[in-house]
Amino acid sequence: MTFRLLLAAALAVIPGPVMARSQAGDAPGGAEFKAYGCAACHGTTGAGGGWQGPRLAPAPLPYAAFLAQLREPASKMPRYSEKVLPEETVRLIYGYLQSIGPGKRAADIGMLNH
């Protein structure tokens, strides 16, 4: 198999069972949030984690600050130029983050209170 074919085969299987995918019930923008790599550092629900991205949801930054961080990021976040991520997509992604509800409260999850 040529390299090109191998690459095509590899890409074809990437969206396999364990890759980030939008789920049924995801608000618009969820797919973009994953496809543009945001989920890689911030998690598919914007929860943030570990050494990487901080929490984005619920209650994301105000839109202007959010956009500014994307275009000229503070700290080690990748820079998202207009070419890479047009503003209409940013709005979609922002909408997705806004749509994420607070979910369960830690106080209501028994096992988080040991």
Add this chain to the structure above:
Amino acid sequence: MDPQKFSTTRRNFLTTASAGGLVLAHPARATVATAKAPEARGRSVAHAPHPALEIAPVPAPAPSARRPESAGAETAGGDRRFASDYMVDCLKALDLTTISEIPGSTFAALQESIIHAAGRAGSDISMLTVTHEEIGVAFAHGYAKASGKIAAALVHSTVGLQHASMAIYNAWCDRAPVVTLAGSLTNPVARDGFVDWLHSVSDGPGLTRDFTKFDETPRSLPHFASSLTRAYRMAATPPCGPVVLALDLDLQEEEIPAGTRLPPVAKPVIIPPQGEAAALLEAAKILAGAKAPVILVDRAARTPQGLALMVELAELLQAAVVDMGGRMNFPWRHPLNQTSRRGAALREADVVLALEVQDMAGQTAPARKARKLSISTYDYYLKANYQAFEELAQPELAIAGDAEASLPTLIAALRSAIPAAGRTAIADRGARLAAASAAALVASRDAAAVGWDRQPITTARMYAEVYDQIRDKDWALLNAGHFQSFWGPQLWNAKHYYQYIGDSGAYGLGYLPGAAVGAAYACKAEGRLPIVFGGDGDFMMTPGALWTAAFHQIPLLYIIHNNGGYHQEKMKVQLQANERDRGVTTASTGCVLPGLDYAVIARGMGVAGQRVTDPADLRGAIKRALDVVSRGEPALIDVVSQGR
């Protein structure tokens, strides 16, 4: 509540093994050297299937294939003695009786002697088969950290040592004592054909010399005795580290004529170097006058006493403790533990005391204006090629000494240095820190709740679900998240020195599976429940380690953090792609590991394996896995999880 002893004590194991049909010559041999007899293995699978796993019975290997594992007592020899028998006596004298190996003809004579010795009544030699030399050394690395004892790894001359070298480098960076014994074919006349030439080298340990504390190729048996004793002493003296001996096959094979006198070998008592007393007094004065002291600690507590001393020091000063996590240095829920607010604690600091901190320049960077003191063995020993010594730190007082050994003197000096008038301020400081750590715990729990019910499963939920079921057992966490998260230290409550052993040292992937099995082997002797959360990428480097756990019946709960690839690196490629304005949508190429089913891989090696994608299924899966582990077997859960 007292931790409930986990149920696979050595005694339980023996009962089970006997019931399974093994005839045991002596306990230690049954524990590992022989694993299960073929009939016993077949029967145990048939009579006690793993409940949840639908594992097809592992077919018993043909008896002949297994004979080398168990036939030690039958080896011929009579009263004849060989050099390799003496080598084994020396290993026993130094308690180097836990030995990992993957065979290689360059140490066949020594292997035969080990088998012979392990077969004798009263022997405590345990030889465990591994499937890769990197696993064998990682096994010894994990074992050393979990047991406080040293294991040996037997590796083939050139090709075996080359495989082992990455793991030796991990042990070097992690200051872990590991004795690697490599075969060698020093004498060209003794080489038997072209493969022997391929596997010969003039200076075998030269390969790893840059990252070992000591190596030698002994030329005679007296030389061997001194080399091994020196190797042991170098490995065990802080800063601990790996050593390599190359053992010539000709030498191993020599017959020892009756009446030959060889030097006796005795285990040395190792006294770690203490920091200079006057310097510790000076450090105590500076600390006693501090307004916001921070103790930054990386690999300081080696023993239960070490951990108790750390607590005593911190409480005396009511100082913030920031744990770099090289070892279990400080109780995770102690009110003075400020690890999860490391940046804030360091920014507030006016004095930082760094204890065995490897990257002192980097880690103390947020404490820009603070006076910096260090007690560390790292200054005693470094090598210049590999840059594991990190950026040069310039503490005001660099006390060369083992931190744990220096703590009693430092604490005594502090008791007199703290003025009576300052006690209230110190108590107030402690109260403020306690409030901050309580708030940090609430924040960690809030963060852990986010995305609780979503798929892929969050890393926080993985940790919380496991902890929910093991917290009253005598558990040991064999790593705390690797690159992914720090949920272990944030949500779990480790208070005993053995409950956490740190990470690889060199960030060399492939460490965890072998080290986890080695540490689990140490936990088995203590009846503890070992748990590991490992990356899928890390796992795929050395998955064969699981086989050793299955074959030698080493209980271990192995959770795979399955984020579908080399996530850490994927994020870095994304960063590059965006910087170049090319977009990240295909930047995963080369960083993903799709199509792998770790539960199936585990089962293929005789390990109970399950896959979980829905967070609601975690509880049942963990329960079933724990049932398997409590019967003395390893179990793996492949958790399809968030990237981070």
